[in-house]
Amino acid sequence: MLYLLLGLKEGCVYIKKRNILVSLDIGTNSIKAAMAEVHGQDVHLLGVSQVPSFGLRKGSIIDIESTAKSIDNSLTELERLTGIEVYGALLGFSGVSISVVNNHAVVAVANPTYEITLEDKERVLTSARNLALPLDKAIIQIIERQYIVDSYDGVKDPVGMVGSRLEAEVSIVVGAIAAIQNLQRSAQRINLNVDDLMYNALLGAESVLSPAELEMGVTLVDIGGGTTEVTYFEEGSVVQTSVLPIGGDYITKDLAIVLRTSMEEANRVKERYGVASPDMAKSDLMVNVHNIQGKDGQQVSQQVIAEIISARVIEMTEMIYAELKQFGCLNRMPGGIVLTGGAAELVGLVDIMEEYTTVPVRLGLPENMKGLPTDFNRPQNAVVLGGILYSARQGAIKHEDSQRFMGMIDRITYWFKELFR
Ligand SMILES: Nc1ncnc2c1ncn2[C@@H]1O[C@H](COP(=O)(O)OP(=O)(O)OP(=O)(O)O)[C@@H](O)[C@H]1O
Ligand SMILES: [Mg+2]
Numbered sequence: 001m002l003y004l005l006l007g008l009k010e011g012c013v014y015i016k017k018r019n020i021l022v023s024l025d026i027g028t029n030s031i032k033a034a035m036a037e038v039h040g041q042d043v044h045l046l047g048v049s050q051v052p053s054f055g056l057r058k059g060s061i062i063d064i065e066s067t068a069k070s071i072d073n074s075l076t077e078l079e080r081l082t083g084i085e086v087y088g089a090l091l092g093f094s095g096v097s098i099s100v101v102n103n104h105a106v107v108a109v110a111n112p113t114y115e116i117t118l119e120d121k122e123r124v125l126t127s128a129r130n131l132a133l134p135l136d137k138a139i140i141q142i143i144e145r146q147y148i149v150d151s152y153d154g155v156k157d158p159v160g161m162v163g164s165r166l167e168a169e170v171s172i173v174v175g176a177i178a179a180i181q182n183l184q185r186s187a188q189r190i191n192l193n194v195d196d197l198m199y200n201a202l203l204g205a206e207s208v209l210s211p212a213e214l215e216m217g218v219t220l221v222d223i224g225g226g227t228t229e230v231t232y233f234e235e236g237s238v239v240q241t242s243v244l245p246i247g248g249d250y251i252t253k254d255l256a257i258v259l260r261t262s263m264e265e266a267n268r269v270k271e272r273y274g275v276a277s278p279d280m281a282k283s284d285l286m287v288n289v290h291n292i293q294g295k296d297g298q299q300v301s302q303q304v305i306a307e308i309i310s311a312r313v314i315e316m317t318e319m320i321y322a323e324l325k326q327f328g329c330l331n332r333m334p335g336g337i338v339l340t341g342g343a344a345e346l347v348g349l350v351d352i353m354e355e356y357t358t359v360p361v362r363l364g365l366p367e368n369m370k371g372l373p374t375d376f377n378r379p380q381n382a383v384v385l386g387g388i389l390y391s392a393r394q395g396a397i398k399h400e401d402s403q404r405f406m407g408m409i410d411r412i413t414y415w416f417k418e419l420f421r
Contacts, residue, residue: 019395020046022078022089023387024071025200026183028056028247029225029342031074032384033089035082036392043392045369047081048376048384049074058245059227060095061182068189075192088193090387093140093183094200094227097176100241102145103128106167116149116158116166124168131172138180141173141199145237154235171238173199196391201231201241203386206393207366208340208379209233218335219327220364221320221353222382223343225249228316230323232333240327244319248343251312258308259300265290273302276313276348281306313349317356324357336360342380 019038024031031053035046051073055066075086105128109120129142147155149163158166180197187194204222205214214233222229224247231241249263251274256266273287281302291297324330324337336359339350344363354361365377366385376385 020084021388021391021395022075022086022195023092023203023384023391024074024089025092025203025384025387026056026061026067026071026186027053027224027383028059028227029053029249030380031070032381033074033078033086034381034384034388035078035084035086036388038392038395043369043388045372045376045385045388046084047078048381049077049081050380051077055186057226058096058247059224059243060097060179061186064182064186064189067182067186071186071192072190075190086192088195090196090198090391091183091187091194092200092203092383092387093175093180093197094229094243095175095179096227096243096245097137097179098140098199098229098241098243099174100238101131101172101174102169102239103131103172104167104169105130106165109164109166114162114164116161116163118159120166121147121157121159121168124166125170128168128170129172131174133174136177137174138177139172140175140180140197141202143171143173143202143237145169145171145235173202173238173241175199196394198387198390199241200383201229202238203384203390204229204340204364204382205231205233205238205386206389207368207386208338208364208382209335210368211236213335213338216335217329217333219324219329219333219337221337221339221344222341223247223316223339223349224341224380225343228320228341230320230327232324232327232329234329234332240329242323242326244323246316246319247341248346250316251309251343251346254312255305255308259289259298259305260292261289261297262292262294265294269300269305270309270346273305274309274346275302275306276346276352277310278303278306280348280351309346310352313346313352314356317353320353321357330357330359333359336362338362338364340364340379340382342378344379 021036023034030050032050034048037044053070055063061067107124146169147158148167214236217234219232226247228244232239252266256263285302286299289297289300350361366382369385
């Protein structure tokens, strides 16, 4: 919460509360930060920054100092853009250690009148979060999928309903304690408060997926620089997820090796002239590729560039398809696949993915953010903008809750905060 000094009148200071939200996506390739101001239902984006990321490999922090410096750079840039100082942020979290466990618990309703109270809801949630986890793993998030009151399922909030038996179905996001603590330490280095920690895929879903897709069944595939998150949603919640150690950098690395050039030049060539398959390339288009010293190098046809890219694209598509098969969701997703993350911008990737998987595939832009300037309407911004939308929604829920009873959400996030003691 930020306070804005409005003016002085007869010795009185008028202060207006501003509801400012900040979200951070700490990616392998770049760190994105976004700031927005919320007025009731309206989310007004104030700025988005993006700076190169150092200190991560395949979505996990391997160097706290460099990561902290990169986060600091992104926030300094955001502060410069908006003129507002940042003290805390919601952090997106990912890495190959992430998994989702679906759990189920039952309690008897305590109240003799059988009216379900908040205490009953908390008891069933506490029981549902009781997992036997390995010592190096911890719960990051608990998502309430549904409640079942007596045998009526599909209940979103059981409090106030009447029944004798309360069941909860939850999805629990689990990650490596060390990875979470490294993120926390990086934030501590620059005195940044971690307001909330969320699994990236859930933030991406917030900005990219429609309520109908989430309800009917859809898989969100976020292809970043070093990781790919494959996440299946059904009936409005996450069901399965998996983080693969592959991403757009695989393609860049291959291009750099085969064309004997730097990663920067290979990236430029990929983003500017890359297509996912050789039959999408223009046979007469020649591209000037600088050599490793940055000097004029060689002329390479788009066809050859496409052949190098396509080998990796097929491999990545096969890996994603294998995950979907493992999830058992291929025949249960009318929403098909939604491709997001920076690498989803590769020309023709959506078509190749659709051809291979034979399910509908679309590009996932952060379009749930209303009035988004076109410059920011790119798949790589899905997570950071999803973070803003999520925070805005949580803020509204907390406000409503505080009118009714002490916020359940506070307690759920508290569980993850226990980790940082
Ligand atoms: N127009 C484009 N065509 C092809 N690839 C692109 C394009 N724009 C960006 N990319 C690729 O997207 C990748 C970066 O995506 P993103 O910003 O989502 O990654 P990240 O969040 O930093 O990493 P991760 O999520 O893996 O930790 C890079 O490999 C980059 O080359
Ligand atoms: Mg990412």
